[in-house]
Amino acid sequence: MKTLITTILLICTAAFTFAQNGDYSAQLDASVKKLDQAKSVADFQALEKTFVQMGNTRKTEWLPYYYAAFCNAKIGFLLQDDGEKIEPYSLRGEAQIKKSESLAKGDSRVLAEIYVVQAMIYRTRVFISPMTMGREFGPLSDQFLKKAQKLDAANPRATYLEAWTKYYTPKLWGGDKDLAKELAGKAIQKLPATAFSVMPHWGKAESEALLK
């Protein structure tokens, strides 16, 4: 009798834990799939909420915060002509990516992913007011991109961001549209056409946009 109860309890606990894990994995899976389709500010806003909620529920995973920050970075890029409207997203994104970094446990390839998004977040800060914030946050963004590239030279998203920067920087300050296109092409080549995974795999559509 005793063993029976113990067994039932054990099974229950295991099932419960499994259910919870399954819940998180399934939710993350679904959300990342949605993220792959997201286009509008509203899409990213809704997804950001979901990722934050997941992050706060699990507390120890870097990925949900990473994606939340990525959503905020994307919103910043979409709103780049809207000045001060970007600021709250940029600030939230910065806090989220720092949180993600603190949970990443020093894995260099993961850190490279994180720094790419951090570089994007600082780029959105420049959009708020290029004249006043560009001098501080432009170089900071470049710095994080370089950090990412140093940690993982094969990261296609770092290559994409470098292409973006080259594309939109005025010639005088080192911009080069041809080089940008070349880099965007390289970024696409680096992106593996493997099966779906929740790990960062964005960058194709973004790179293609630079080639148009």
Place this chain on the structure above:
Amino acid sequence: MISNAFTTRLILMAGSLLLTLAARAQTRINGDITGPLGEPVPGAHIRMKGSQSGTIADSLGKFYFETDRRGNQTLVVSSLGFKTQQQTLTIADSTITLSITLDDAANTLEAVTVSAGSFEASDKAKGASLTPIDAYTVAGNGGDISNALRSLPGAQQVGEREGLFVRGGTSDETRMFVDGTLMKNPNYASVPGIMQPARINLFLFKGVLFNTGGYSALYGQAMSSALILESIDLPEKSSANFSVFPSNLGAGFQHLSKSGRSSYGGGLAYSNQGLYNKVVPQRPDYYHGPEYTSANANIRVTTGKTGILKAYVAFAESNIGMRNPDTDSSLLRSDFRLKNPNIYGTVSYRTDLGANWRLDAGMAYTFDKNMVHNRLLVGSNEPIALPNAPFSTKNSDITLRSHFAQGRAVFTRSFERNQAFRFGGETFSFRDIQHYNGTAATLRDQLSAVFMEGDIHLSENLAFRPGLRAEYSSLLRKAVVAPRASLGYRLATGSQLNLAYGVFYQKPENRYLFQNRNLGFSRSEHYVLNYSKKANNRFFRSEVYYKKYRNLVQTFPDITLAGDGYAKGLELFWRDKKTVRNLDYWLTYTYLDTKRRYLDYPESIRPSFTSPHTFTIAIKRFFQGISTNVNVSYSYAAGRPYYDIRAGGDAGTRIYDSGIARPYNVLNLHVSKMMTFFKKSKFKDYSGFAFGANNVLGTKQVFGYNYAYNGQFKTAITLPAPRFFFLGIFMSLGIDRTEDLLDQSQ
């Protein structure tokens, strides 16, 4: 052994009992409340909508409570500093575990600030708010901050004089303050009918606050407007720069110490329009210059953790000789010769004193010598002295030596939620010695002031700034108290309603005090209502005001303070950086209704320096592909009134003739191409070419008329030449200052 049947019955019984219990029992809801990044929110309130059940989260943000409700319910979670969140949930019989994330309340991002009556250009500006560079790069400003600000609402387009004429006030009613201390002579000494450039380089300032009314109690002695400038702190890097425009040469450097805690620098500028005037004929016949020479040096040192000491000293001299046809006789000419050396020095110090206190102190010194010789010429420029009026007064030698010193200290005690209390004092010491055809006269004045001001946040969306200022002049032997107050009310994120009120005193100009010292202060009172909205890289601002003048100087028949007047108006500002990419433009409209009884005016009339309608556009576009900036500005001002006022038959004066001058209409263009000359050098240079033209269309401008002594002739006051051009190169080594250099070299 217990029988199987019994066991089955027992289980069934227990099961039904459990079911009944469950149906009656309360459902337990537990969970945790976190902030945006998973940090616990202790003390959050959690309750069911429309019921009493609920609880408060513990110190770890965890909570539980029980409810007997079933089905779809709404949970409301709130906590100070966070957005209240509603979450729907379906309650069945089993325990529910929730994890709820609250968002930061949007309003806590930025505190509401008081901004009636002021235009701020700051190096911290966001979106479509102005930055100093935005103001400096308005086409046609000639490197003069006052001129640059004429593209903002409230300022008049007065093409024949330097300075800012704000809301029915004269340019003497606007004062410029650098790090708190008065900059007494921001422009080279006035030349009749010709605007004079600024002595100081625009790019020394990182913050510009242009107050067109109702300004802070920390400043005084300006009845219309205070232009409050904040100088830059340490430079980012060491750098050197120079520019070569045919008639303007400039060079400067900044050296930042290795520790990054101090810097020094200096600059030289020399401008001689003589050659240019040979190529582009000018209306006055310039026989000297205009020539402007300036040199400056600065030191900046950080002290302790938060302190910075800044010192700046400059020498600047103008040297001009010109001849014009005499207004009273076509056979005669008048010769105007001016030499105006000036020394300006300022030291400012600011530091935190402990956690909540801050000190801002400053000293300034100015010596200005203004030498003017007027001669009447005949034939081939031979001087002539004619004993009868009006010619007897046309030969004169005037030298005015002005010494000015100021000391000032302001203490700030800061409180939570951006609240603060400021108080301090300042004293101004003036000594002016005038030699008029050999007769000397001296004026001395010690003007002292104490002031205090508070920033109070009455609620999250309401900020109140009351202030009080008391001033005493030893020359006038009068003390006055000036109350000030302003209010800012935030309607929504980015949109705000502002109110301002203030009383402003100013002592009469020296030219009147030399003749009568028994005058008091002139006085103005401002009422300002403002609405502004900033969103999505666009900025709209509207302001209405009423201004009342009392005790203005009257010069006829004697010098008294019997004058008065008013000004009221509406001003609009619209800036849009969003609609077209890389294109930034702003539009302003200024409506001004003003009249005053002042100087020799026989009655209350519209002053000749005011225009009822002013409209300006500033457009800037950066063409990225060719690294070229194109700036265009256009201003329109309805015609200004002009008068022939002379002594009448009786004791007073009379208006013998009057009219409205033609409207002012000016288009300015400025193009600059940026490039690098030495790509391979270890010192990267940021260089370029700049070209500019003021009054591109060559529109004839008439600002007013000078009348002959007897009113028989009038001479139009107009531009020295229909158009003004400049072309040159500039270079900066070590630091990208292309943006900055473009405009100082105009």
